[in-house]
Amino acid sequence: MKASAILSELGLSTQADDGDIVVSSPIDGAIVARVRSHSTAEVDAALAAATAAHRRWRDVPAPRRGELVRLLGNKLREKKTALGHMITLETGKILQEGMGEVQEMIDICDFAVGLSRQLYGLTIASERPGHRMSESWHPLGVCTVISAFNFPAAVWSWNAALALVCGNSVIWKPSEKTPLTALAVDRILADAMAEFGDAPPGLACVINGGRAVGAQLVADPRSSIVSATGSTEMGRTVGVEVARRFGRSILELGGNNAGIVTGTADGELALRGIVFSAVGTAGQRCTTLRRLFVHESVYASTVERLKTLYGKIAIGDPLAAGTLMGPLIDAQSFERMQAALAQAKAEGGIVTGGERHAVAGCENGYYVRPAIVEMPSQTSVMLTETFAPILYVMKYRSFDEAIDANNAAAHGLSSCVFTTDLREAERFLSDAGSDCGIANVNIGPSGAEIGGAFGGEKDTGGGRESGSDAWKAYMRRATNTVNYSSALPLAQGIDFSI
Numbered sequence: 001m002k003a004s005a006i007l008s009e010l011g012l013s014t015q016a017d018d019g020d021i022v023v024s025s026p027i028d029g030a031i032v033a034r035v036r037s038h039s040t041a042e043v044d045a046a047l048a049a050a051t052a053a054h055r056r057w058r059d060v061p062a063p064r065r066g067e068l069v070r071l072l073g074n075k076l077r078e079k080k081t082a083l084g085h086m087i088t089l090e091t092g093k094i095l096q097e098g099m100g101e102v103q104e105m106i107d108i109c110d111f112a113v114g115l116s117r118q119l120y121g122l123t124i125a126s127e128r129p130g131h132r133m134s135e136s137w138h139p140l141g142v143c144t145v146i147s148a149f150n151f152p153a154a155v156w157s158w159n160a161a162l163a164l165v166c167g168n169s170v171i172w173k174p175s176e177k178t179p180l181t182a183l184a185v186d187r188i189l190a191d192a193m194a195e196f197g198d199a200p201p202g203l204a205c206v207i208n209g210g211r212a213v214g215a216q217l218v219a220d221p222r223s224s225i226v227s228a229t230g231s232t233e234m235g236r237t238v239g240v241e242v243a244r245r246f247g248r249s250i251l252e253l254g255g256n257n258a259g260i261v262t263g264t265a266d267g268e269l270a271l272r273g274i275v276f277s278a279v280g281t282a283g284q285r286c287t288t289l290r291r292l293f294v295h296e297s298v299y300a301s302t303v304e305r306l307k308t309l310y311g312k313i314a315i316g317d318p319l320a321a322g323t324l325m326g327p328l329i330d331a332q333s334f335e336r337m338q339a340a341l342a343q344a345k346a347e348g349g350i351v352t353g354g355e356r357h358a359v360a361g362c363e364n365g366y367y368v369r370p371a372i373v374e375m376p377s378q379t380s381v382m383l384t385e386t387f388a389p390i391l392y393v394m395k396y397r398s399f400d401e402a403i404d405a406n407n408a409a410a411h412g413l414s415s416c417v418f419t420t421d422l423r424e425a426e427r428f429l430s431d432a433g434s435d436c437g438i439a440n441v442n443i444g445p446s447g448a449e450i451g452g453a454f455g456g457e458k459d460t461g462g463g464r465e466s467g468s469d470a471w472k473a474y475m476r477r478a479t480n481t482v483n484y485s486s487a488l489p490l491a492q493g494i495d496f497s498i
């Protein structure tokens with residue numbers, strides 16, 4: 001599928017206009033389209049429209065709100081192929097993963113539809129006679145979603161599907177690197193809304209632009225919830241800014257995810273898990289495996305087999321069948337990778353791979369060989385998240401040492417252990433085990449399903465999105481006490497008789 005065919009299939013203009021955001025494909029560097037940034041006045045108008053839409057949407061019964069998300073899921077099924085191609089074109093991830101990302105959107109829509117009938121509150125035993133206590137959940141307002149380039153559609157859907165069934169309106173500020181995917185999804189949602197019939201105008205929109213646009217959305221008290229995905233540096237600014245006005249933030253920041261291969265691991269399975277997590281999406285997932293701790297008894301064989309597998313990775317055009325690794329997003333990302341590898345060498349690392357890889361017809365794309373770096377100890381480069389396919393590998397002796405090494409990173413997103421020893425597996429998952437939001441056994445740290453809460457601790461920001469009870473972050477909780485007696489007993493037995 002050519003770029004122009006993908007765009008027209010999704011109803012986007014193929015004509016380059018005078019937009020200030022130039023979108024080029026990381027596949028070959030070719031300009032795909034230009035997109036216009038929104039002005040301050042337009043952002044203000046979007047916030048006003050979203051606020052008004054929320055006031056109408058909160059009165060729509062939640063199961064009916066779920067109907068809109070059901071229709072969205074159906075439209076996504078129809079457009080899966082085209083949207084999957086669009087994601088690949090704009091991010092450079094392989095088509096399997098582009099399609100997988102759309103599937104992730106469909107899955108969260110299904111989840112949210114079910115949820116629309118399950119926004120359960122609680123009943124609470126009151127200490128006073130003739131009183132009833134309960135807890136109920138209510139829509140919050142406008143949910144502003146700031147998403148990153150690497151998951152240009154799924155991250156929005158985790159937030160938007162929940163936010164919509166929870167009775168909120170949604171404003172989406174996508175990465176400047178991937179505005180076309182956002183515009184395509186916005187069109188698909190518009191189709192769903194047209195079929196739905198009476199969705200209020202302004203219920204969902206896309207706002208394009210750079211930092212200034214993002215800052216305006218974040219600072220505005222009408223953004224009741226700001227759900228931001230991106231770097232820790234960005235999250236620190238957004239988190240503080242939203243906290244300053246006592247708004248709610250959901251932060252999904254970086255990850256410096258580790259895996260442990262114990263002496264009892266199923267070697268074949270571990271290797272497959274490691275390679276998918278370290279090399280998939282060209283190392284540009286926040287859940288990418290970046291640090292690997294291998295028990296000394298299996299270290300040499302594991303590293304050797306890993307190097308053999310790395311040598312077989314098909315690198316090239318991500319739209320072509322059989323490719324397992326596409327390009328990095330841009331030149332800057334390539335330079336950061338090279339700088340990290342140079343630092344790793346200076347810190348005693350032995351580097352295999354990591355060099356630029358030529359792909360015929362894609363000379364302007366930044367393709368690299370994935371790198372394995374054998375480290376003598378967990379030095380500063382290893383404790384820094386570099387958004388590229390670099391896997392640092394280190395030997396360990398005791399399992400406690402490996403858990404400490406896992407937890408030594410500033411981030412706390414995802415982690416895993418490969419073991420067939422029940423004690424090791426359970427210890428890794430225990431209170432004294434991995435300190436991450438995601439802890440897995442015998443699968444890699446990436447590629448989570450939508451059913452679980454997604455997010456992590458420490459420098460990852462602490463937010464949770466997607467499954468489990470993540471929906472609660474999109475609603476406000478009210479505790480209700482109803483007195484159905486004709487007396488007025490006070491709590492704690494206080495006597496206040498006049």
Ligand code: UN1
Binds near residue numbers: 229284445
């Ligand atoms: C991200 O990289 O921001 O668990 C999200 C995973 C995917 C989502 C990654 N489901 O790897």
